[in-house]
Amino acid sequence: MNTVNEIIENTATLLxxxxxxxxxxINTILEEYKLDCCEEVINQKLSNKDKLIILLNHxxxxxxxxxxxxxxxxxxxxxxxWSNTIIDEEFNKDSKTNGKTRTHKIRVLAEKNWHKGKGWAxxxxxxxxxxxYYAGFHNDNRKEDFEDILPYKKLPVLKDFQMGLKNRxxxxxxxxxxxxxxxxxxxxxxxKTRVAVEAFIEWLQPRFSESKYLIWIAQSxxxxxxxxxxxxxxxxxxxxxxxxxxxxxxxxxNVCFDDLSEGGVIVCTINKLxxxxxxxxxxxxxxxxxxGAIIIDEAHRAITMMYDTLYSYAQERRGKDLFPICGLTAxxxxxxxxxxxxxxxxxxxxxxxxxxxxxTNPLKYFRDKGYLAQPVFSTRxxxxxxxxxxxxxxxxxxxxxxxxxxNKKLSESKDRNRKIINELLNxxxxxxxxxxxCTIDHANFLSAIMNYYGRxxxxxxxxxxxxxxxxxxxxxxxxxxxxxxNHSVLTTGFDAPKTENIVICRPIFSDVLYEQIVGRGLxxxxxxxxxxxxxxxxxxxxxxxxxxxxxIRYKDFWSQS
Numbered sequence: 001m002n003t004v005n006e007i008i009e010n011t012a013t014l015l016x017x018x019x020x021x022x023x024x025x026i027n028t029i030l031e032e033y034k035l036d037c038c039e040e041v042i043n044q045k046l047s048n049k050d051k052l053i054i055l056l057n058h059x060x061x062x063x064x065x066x067x068x069x070x071x072x073x074x075x076x077x078x079x080x081x082w083s084n085t086i087i088d089e090e091f092n093k094d095s096k097t098n099g100k101t102r103t104h105k106i107r108v109l110a111e112k113n114w115h116k117g118k119g120w121a122x123x124x125x126x127x128x129x130x131x132x133y134y135a136g137f138h139n140d141n142r143k144e145d146f147e148d149i150l151p152y153k154k155l156p157v158l159k160d161f162q163m164g165l166k167n168r169x170x171x172x173x174x175x176x177x178x179x180x181x182x183x184x185x186x187x188x189x190x191x192k193t194r195v196a197v198e199a200f201i202e203w204l205q206p207r208f209s210e211s212k213y214l215i216w217i218a219q220s221x222x223x224x225x226x227x228x229x230x231x232x233x234x235x236x237x238x239x240x241x242x243x244x245x246x247x248x249x250x251x252x253x254n255v256c257f258d259d260l261s262e263g264g265v266i267v268c269t270i271n272k273l274x275x276x277x278x279x280x281x282x283x284x285x286x287x288x289x290x291x292g293a294i295i296i297d298e299a300h301r302a303i304t305m306m307y308d309t310l311y312s313y314a315q316e317r318r319g320k321d322l323f324p325i326c327g328l329t330a331x332x333x334x335x336x337x338x339x340x341x342x343x344x345x346x347x348x349x350x351x352x353x354x355x356x357x358x359x360t361n362p363l364k365y366f367r368d369k370g371y372l373a374q375p376v377f378s379t380r381x382x383x384x385x386x387x388x389x390x391x392x393x394x395x396x397x398x399x400x401x402x403x404x405x406x407n408k409k410l411s412e413s414k415d416r417n418r419k420i421i422n423e424l425l426n427x428x429x430x431x432x433x434x435x436x437x438c439t440i441d442h443a444n445f446l447s448a449i450m451n452y453y454g455r456x457x458x459x460x461x462x463x464x465x466x467x468x469x470x471x472x473x474x475x476x477x478x479x480x481x482x483x484x485x486n487h488s489v490l491t492t493g494f495d496a497p498k499t500e501n502i503v504i505c506r507p508i509f510s511d512v513l514y515e516q517i518v519g520r521g522l523x524x525x526x527x528x529x530x531x532x533x534x535x536x537x538x539x540x541x542x543x544x545x546x547x548x549x550x551x552i553r554y555k556d557f558w559s560q561s
Contacts, residue, residue, distance in 0.1 A: 005451075007131045011063075012052040014129060019078050026051050032070045033058060034441060035448070040414045041421060042449060050452065058448035061136045065114045065121065075110040078128050086127060155194075155237045156527065159371070161352035162195050168350050169199040173293065173324045180324040182348040183299055187362040188330045188515060189372045189522050190352075193227060196295055196328055197234045204292050205240065211263040212292035217270050219298045220510065224250045224267045227297065231265055249273065257282045263290070274306035277313045288317050292324075299327025370526040375518065376534045380423060382416045385541040386507075399509040407506060410540070411442035420505055420538060421449055424483065429455070432476060433501040434520055435485045442505070443485040450483055457483035464489075497523040498530055504537045 015021050026048050030036045038054055039046050046054075056063055064075060079087065084102065091105040094112075112120050116136030125135045158166065165184060172182045186192040204214050216231075218224045228246055235244045245264035247255045250272050266287055276284035291314070296302045314322055352358060358365040366372040392401045410416060424446075427433055437443035440461040447459040458472045458481055475481045477498070487506075499521040508514045523529025 004133075007133055008053055008056045011056055011130055011134070012049045015052055016049050018129070019081055021048065021052070021074075021077065023048055025073070025077070026055075029055060029070050029074065032068070034412065035445065037412070037414050037417070038449065041417045042452075043418065054448050054452050057451040058444050061133050062116075064124065064130075064134055065116060065136055067111075067114070072110050075124070076106055078124075079106045079109050082127060090123070090127070155233060158191075158195070158198065159526070161354055162191050164353060165195045165350055166199045169196065169326065170203055172326070172348065173199065173203045175324070177321040179348075180322075181326075182350055183327040183329065184350045185329050186352065187366050187372070189519060189524075190330075190362075190366060192328045192330070193230050193297070194234070196326060197227075197230050200293055200295060200326075201231070201234050201238070205238075207292045208242065208244065208263040211261060211290055213263060213287055213290050214265045215273075215287065215291055215294045216265060216267045217273065217294065217296045218250075218267070219269065219301055220513070221251045221269070223297055223516075224248070224269060226516065227267050231267075249276075255283050255287070257286060260286050260290075270302075270304070270306050270310070274309055277309055284313075285317070288314050291318075294323065294325045296325065296327045299329045302327060367524065370524045370531075372524045373522045373530050374532040375522060376532055377537070378534070379537050379539045380419065382413075382419055382538050382540050384410065384413055384416050386410075388542065402507055402509070407438040407442075410506065411438040411445070416538075416540075417446070417449075420446065420503075421453075423536065423538075424450060424503065425453060425455070427482075427501055429482065430479060431482065431500045432479065432498055433483050433503060434499050435483055435503040436506055436517055437485050437487045438506040440487050443487045446505075447483065447485040450485075455483060456481045457485060459485045460489055461487055462489055497528040499523075500530055500533060502533060502535045504535070506538075507540060507542065 027036065030038065030051055033055065035051075035054060035058060038051070064071065087102065087105050087109065090109055091100070095108065100108075114121050114124075118135075122132065122135040125132055165186070169182065169184065172180055174180075184192055184196060186195070200214055204212065216224075216227050218227055228248070231244075231246060245262050247259075247264065247266045249255050249266055249268035251269075255266065260283065273284065273287075277288075296307075354365065363372065367374050386406055388398060388401060392398050424433070424435070435443075435446065437446055440459075440463065443459040443461055447457040450457040458475075460469050460472055464472070472481065472484065476484050502518060502521040504514075504517060508517070518535055521530075521533035521535065525531055
């Protein structure tokens with residue numbers, strides 16, 4: 001069986017030698033997929049075959065699929081090389097009219113609906129002499145002759161310090177009133193989410209059948225998804241016979257009152273829950289009335305008016321004793337409002353019982369013990385300047401501005417991309433590198449260029465099918481792929497502990513998102529990871545933002561070594 005690289009090489013050769021694709025036509029397709037800047041980015045003249053190899057890497061199995069004018073023209077050029085007999089046979093399968101010209105028949109065949117992996121797509125590929133890979137892979141609601149079943153993954157056994165925290169938390173959950181409040185503090189990467197989920201799932205599991213809810217409150221959609229992923233993994237790893245329903249209540253996701261009789265988990269942001277409580281919706285009332293426990297992630301932020309409203313409403317509905325409330329934080333001492341925080345949780349603070357060295361410098365202790373990898377941070381200046389309009393002021397507004405406008409412009413900068421490619425080529429072959437691109441197109445573009453240079457790369461985006469994503473990640477873990485390029489899909493729930501390099505090619509204004517991205521590479525050897533991880537951050541000149549913002553917000557993590 002040919003490798004993907006061999007398939008691409010053979011296909012490019014066939015398109016040149018048999019189907020005689022012209023330079024002009026190839027350049028047109030490159031322009032269609034925003035790859036016409038390749039020569040400028042890599043700073044060398046490309047042959048037609050080289051250009052096709054880049055295109056084939058970029059489009060993958062979808063190279064011949066689609067209905068835009070250039071793809072139709074591509075299929076016409078290929079069908080023109082078929083014999084008259086084959087063209088007549090294929091045309092007559094669907095048409096009862098005779099006497100049409102050869103040109104008409106070719107046009108009709110080229111414009112036939114292309115369904116990935118199905119009849120006409122497979123037939124076209126077979127008759128044209130291409131590998132069946134280019135017929136694509138279809139996915140509909142009908143049962144297939146086969147199914148891809150993702151393997152069960154056993155979760156790592158909790159470390160002694162994690163088990164100790166879990167047991168202390170379970171004992172707290174058995175209490176009532178203020179005695180059932182606590183705060184868990186662990187350094188980033190220490191597994192505080194896993195510890196909390198393990199304890200709450202174990203304690204609440206028999207209560208789910210009584211339609212009780214675990215309310216998990218996070219500060220952002222990214223953290224909500226991270227919690228959902230962890231809860232799903234822990235539940236699936238247990239021998240429970242019941243299905244657990246996890247409800248999303250953040251961003252554009254809502255809960256419906258008619259679906260709230262099952263019990264389970266509500267994962268929400270505080271602002272979403274606060275608005276529902278403020279409006280006294282029936283969903284909010286039902287959730288609070290049937291709450292079994294609350295976990296507040298990033299608990300050092302749980303001192304706002306919105307949390308006061310939640311607490312007051314819960315007491316109004318449930319009385320003084322309420323239900324267990326647990327806060328999770330990596331940094332309980334950073335906030336200037338420590339007194340309010342301790343009052344909320346009655347300062348039953350749980351930290352690992354690991355001695356004075358841990359208490360003096362938790363991060364250094366965790367690194368010295370191999371729980372965390374040592375981050376080796378460096379920045380690369382792109383020279384690209386960005387002026388942010390005055391009407392965008394807060395980090396959240398600026399993030400939206402970049403998503404709507406600037407990220408696309410950054411992804412299309414030839415000079416910037418040239419610097420990124422050159423930096424990636426300097427990374428030693430055989431090391432595992434995660435690259436965070438500006439856009440989906442940017443991830444695909446960078447992956448195609450690196451493959452052209454012989455560096456095994458894939459792009460994983462929101463459009464990548466789950467089974468294919470799983471296979472890519474497995475190859476990455478097994479060192480069969482050097483680079484995974486992605487855009488905002490591998491920030492949480494991504495398990496490749498031996499990631500040796502993180503390359504950030506996009507501006508990030510969310511400290512939570514930045515921490516999650518960097519965290520993909522900070523698994524220490526005791527957790528199956530690496531001694532160190534290099535983080536390379538490409539920095540632009542952004543007006544009104546000062547120094548490299550992601551590094552500045554995260555500087556405590558780098559400096560405590």
